[in-house]
Amino acid sequence: MNSLTRSCRFWLRRAALAFVLPLAACSLLPEEIDTTANWSANRLYSEAKSAMQDSNWEEALKLYQKLESRYPYGRLAQQAQMDVAYVHWKNGDADQALVACDRFIKLHPNHPNVDYLYYLKGLIGFNGDLGFMGYLNTQDQTERDPKSARESFETFKELARRFPESKYTPDALQRMNYLVNALSAHEVHVARYYFKRGAYLAAANRSQYAVEHYPNAPAQEEALYILTLAYDKLGLTDLKADAERVLRLNYPNSDFFRNGLEKKKKWWQVF
Numbered sequence: 001m002n003s004l005t006r007s008c009r010f011w012l013r014r015a016a017l018a019f020v021l022p023l024a025a026c027s028l029l030p031e032e033i034d035t036t037a038n039w040s041a042n043r044l045y046s047e048a049k050s051a052m053q054d055s056n057w058e059e060a061l062k063l064y065q066k067l068e069s070r071y072p073y074g075r076l077a078q079q080a081q082m083d084v085a086y087v088h089w090k091n092g093d094a095d096q097a098l099v100a101c102d103r104f105i106k107l108h109p110n111h112p113n114v115d116y117l118y119y120l121k122g123l124i125g126f127n128g129d130l131g132f133m134g135y136l137n138t139q140d141q142t143e144r145d146p147k148s149a150r151e152s153f154e155t156f157k158e159l160a161r162r163f164p165e166s167k168y169t170p171d172a173l174q175r176m177n178y179l180v181n182a183l184s185a186h187e188v189h190v191a192r193y194y195f196k197r198g199a200y201l202a203a204a205n206r207s208q209y210a211v212e213h214y215p216n217a218p219a220q221e222e223a224l225y226i227l228t229l230a231y232d233k234l235g236l237t238d239l240k241a242d243a244e245r246v247l248r249l250n251y252p253n254s255d256f257f258r259n260g261l262e263k264k265k266k267w268w269q270v271f
Contacts, residue, residue: 036063041071045080052083057091078108082117089124097124118159119168125152126175146186153179184210184217191226192261195233204230221247225256 036044048063064080064087071077085100101121108114125148156172156179163169191206207227210219224247231240247254 036066041067041074041076044070045076048080048083052087055090057087061087061091078104078111081107082113085117085120089120094124115159115163115166115168118155118163119166119172122152122155122159122172122175125149125155126179146183149179149183149186153183180214181217181219184214184219184223187214188219188223188226191223191230195226195230196261200230200233204234221251221254222256222261224250225254226261229261 036047039047044063044067048060048067051057051060051063061084064084067080068077068084081100081104085097085104088094088097088100098121101117101124104111104117105114105121153176156176159166159172160169160176187206187210191203191210194200194206195203203226207223207230210217210223211227214220214223224243228240228243228247231237231243247256
């Protein structure tokens with residue numbers, strides 16, 4: 001064997017050792033021990049509830065998921081599924097919270113507490129879109145999409161339809177009223193935006209939508225007024241006369257007749 005061959009084998013062995021030794025060292029490290037491995041369903045649920053009370057949402061979520069994974073058919077697993085939706089929401093993950101709500105409703109449509117999941121789902125959309133509510137007075141409303149507000153309204157509506165006797169229904173109905181007023185105000189604001197920029201057909205369409213879909217909302221008055229102005233600009237005299245007649249019939253003392261669109265009354269001021 002020549003010296004060159006011996007040298008090659010020497011360095012190959014060195015390279016192999018350099019690769020194997022770290023792996024061997026890693027195998028000697030202790031594995032992470034799951035201290036919950038032998039916990040009962042009751043223990044997991046109790047500890048998860050305790051974590052919730054401490055607002056430790058990450059820990060609560062981890063324990064609930066272990067409970068559902070290890071004891072998928074027990075009563076506590078269903079309760080864990082409900083709590084997971086709430087924990088996701090409180091942890092700032094509204095999308096996962098909604099997914100958890102939909103999952104529970106689909107898996108347990110006849111569960112005695114399924115009304116709570118409808119309520120929670122509506123509440124997530126309602127609170128998640130508080131920016132939509134707040135921006136009514138602070139931001140250009142044409143830049144916002146009220147999708148969450150509409151979905152929240154539909155969820156509360158479904159709750160009230162399916163569970164009229166639910167303890168959550170009275171609050172859901174109040175929130176529906178608030179959402180209707182907010183959505184109507186949004187449509188009217190967009191209509192005003194279009195009108196002031198000379199997009200009279202678009203203004204008429206948005207005003208007409210508000211009139212038809214939110215007939216009892218406070219913004220109805222302004223919607224009718226913008227509709228009257230838009231029809232006038234479009235030269236649709238008969239439609240203008242009809243809109244103005246309805247406006248004067250329902251709001252004979254409307255400030256819009258005196259102040260025009262400079263009137264800045266907010267929809268919540270009627271309460």
